[in-house]
Amino acid sequence: MKEHYELIINAFRPLEILEAKHLEFLDFWEEVEHPKGSFLTEAGKIERYFYVVIEGVQAVYILTPNGDKKVIGFSFDGSFSGIYDSFLKESGSHYFLEALTDSRLLRMNKAQYDSLFDRYPEFNEWGRVIHQELLIGRVQREVELITMDAKERFDVFMNRCPKKLMTVPQKYLASYLNMTPETFSRMRKQIGGG
Amino acid sequence: MKEHYELIINAFRPLEILEAKHLEFLDFWEEVEHPKGSFLTEAGKIERYFYVVIEGVQAVYILTPNGDKKVIGFSFDGSFSGIYDSFLKESGSHYFLEALTDSRLLRMNKAQYDSLFDRYPEFNEWGRVIHQELLIGRVQREVELITMDAKERFDVFMNRCPKKLMTVPQKYLASYLNMTPETFSRMRKQIGGG
DNA sequence: TCAATTTCTTGATCCAGATCAATTTTTGCC
DNA sequence: GGCAAAAATTGATCTGGATCAAGAAATTGA
Numbered sequence: 179m180k181e182h183y184e185l186i187i188n189a190f191r192p193l194e195i196l197e198a199k200h201l202e203f204l205d206f207w208e209e210v211e212h213p214k215g216s217f218l219t220e221a222g223k224i225e226r227y228f229y230v231v232i233e234g235v236q237a238v239y240i241l242t243p244n245g246d247k248k249v250i251g252f253s254f255d256g257s258f259s260g261i262y263d264s265f266l267k268e269s270g271s272h273y274f275l276e277a278l279t280d281s282r283l284l285r286m287n288k289a290q291y292d293s294l295f296d297r298y299p300e301f302n303e304w305g306r307v308i309h310q311e312l313l314i315g316r317v318q319r320e321v322e323l324i325t326m327d328a329k330e331r332f333d334v335f336m337n338r339c340p341k342k343l344m345t346v347p348q349k350y351l352a353s354y355l356n357m358t359p360e361t362f363s364r365m366r367k368q369i370g371g372g
Numbered sequence: 373m374k375e376h377y378e379l380i381i382n383a384f385r386p387l388e389i390l391e392a393k394h395l396e397f398l399d400f401w402e403e404v405e406h407p408k409g410s411f412l413t414e415a416g417k418i419e420r421y422f423y424v425v426i427e428g429v430q431a432v433y434i435l436t437p438n439g440d441k442k443v444i445g446f447s448f449d450g451s452f453s454g455i456y457d458s459f460l461k462e463s464g465s466h467y468f469l470e471a472l473t474d475s476r477l478l479r480m481n482k483a484q485y486d487s488l489f490d491r492y493p494e495f496n497e498w499g500r501v502i503h504q505e506l507l508i509g510r511v512q513r514e515v516e517l518i519t520m521d522a523k524e525r526f527d528v529f530m531n532r533c534p535k536k537l538m539t540v541p542q543k544y545l546a547s548y549l550n551m552t553p554e555t556f557s558r559m560r561k562q563i564g565g566g
Numbered sequence: 567t568c569a570a571t572t573t574c575t576t577g578a579t580c581c582a583g584a585t586c587a588a589t590t591t592t593t594g595c596c
Numbered sequence: 597g598g599c600a601a602a603a604a605t606t607g608a609t610c611t612g613g614a615t616c617a618a619g620a621a622a623t624t625g626a
Contacts (some may be wrong), residue, residue: 240519242519248515250514250515250518262504262511263511263512266504272515295500299493299494299497300493302494302497302500303489303493303499305496305499305503305504306489306496306499306500306503309499309500309503309506309507310456310503312503313510316510316511316514317444317510319514320510320514321442321466323514323517324444324517325434325436
């Protein structure tokens with residue numbers, strides 16, 4: 179796992195100091211591969227892992243009764259991944275987590291995750307801060323979904339979307355922005371325009 | 373503040389044990405009143421406080437460029453309140469926090485909030501867990517906004533909405549459900565129906 | 567390399583829910 | 597209680613973006 183210390187340490191910012199005694203935690207991680215199109219978790223199953231992405235793009239989505247995918251979020255190089263509520267509560271997931279490109283990830287299981295906080299209570303600070311940030315980001319997205327029309331959502335997204343995401347089929351981006359691929363395509367034609 | 377110990381302790385669940393040494397924390401709180409219609413924070417200002425509601429209902433909303441209010445959430449007896457991102461980052465808020473009924477709240481300022489974690493690192497566990505729960509709740513709401521039509525959102529909301537919220541004008545509930553008061557009224561006519 | 571499959575684009579139509587307009591009902595206040 | 601202001605209802609109309617349909621472009625894989 180030594181080769182990925184840097185990645186893990188970066189992912190775990192803003193936990194400023196990973197002290198010597200934390201190095202044990204670095205060995206919790208197990209490396210896994212997921213080819214494009216494979217599922218890390220599916221609706222109905224329990225999410226067993228908490229991930230850090232080494233490489234690749236993954237999408238979390240929910241399947242509506244009429245069968246369309248609604249993308250909730252993406253993960254990619256350096257970010258966390260997993261179906262968080264299912265993982266924490268060890269209850270059935272409503273979501274799919276799919277590799278959109280060939281992916282390599284690091285993962286730890288729930289027992290390891292729990293022991294992290296038991297053994298090193300100072301990780302709770304990391305947990306508190308990281309969850310604050312995730313929460314603020316989610317509220318931000320919610321506000322954008324509620325207050326902006328399709329064109330505005332498209333523009334805002336395009337201006338700050340990580341390049342990495344541009345490699346996935348547009349229909350996933352469209353879904354994330356809560357619009358159809360047709361609408362997404364039409365918005366694309368008028369970049370910068372009204 | 374003694375009279376409100378119970379309230380605070382309940383609000384801070386799941387921090388199971390407030391030990392003797394934490395009793396100092398109970399005295400951080402200051403009681404304030406906000407009459408109906410008054411603002412606890414306004415857009416452009418910095419949120420200086422973190423609140424626990426003793427009594428009353430408050431709404432967080434954003435004002436769109438065309439001037440309509442979009443309600444993001446409510447707080448009421450026993451829950452936390454405040455404009456969280458502004459409070460944490462000490463940066464200008466985009467939101468309004470308005471008392472929808474005469475309200476009494478307990479509040480602490482940012483310095484006190486920070487000192488909580490400095491002095492009693494074990495509060496970080498509370499922080500981590502409470503933010504996990506808030507995050508999961510937000511994602512749940514986001515999924516409902518994205519996947520459900522107006523009638524479904526109305527039904528789901530009505531089935532689990534705290535009675536306390538039924539005392540506020542319907543236009544706020546309508547806005548929270550991302551629909552107009554007219555639509556809300558029409559949904560109301562067909563409770564239980566198709 | 568080239569056929570099969572998937573994705574993207576473009577145009578035509580449709581509809582849930584917004585907007586506009588007019589009452590009616592409720593609330594608050596003296 | 598009674599009157600003004602705010603909120604809720606109801607009906608008529610409008611529209612952003614969905615849906616449907618068909619073809620063009622890109623990707624995949626043998």
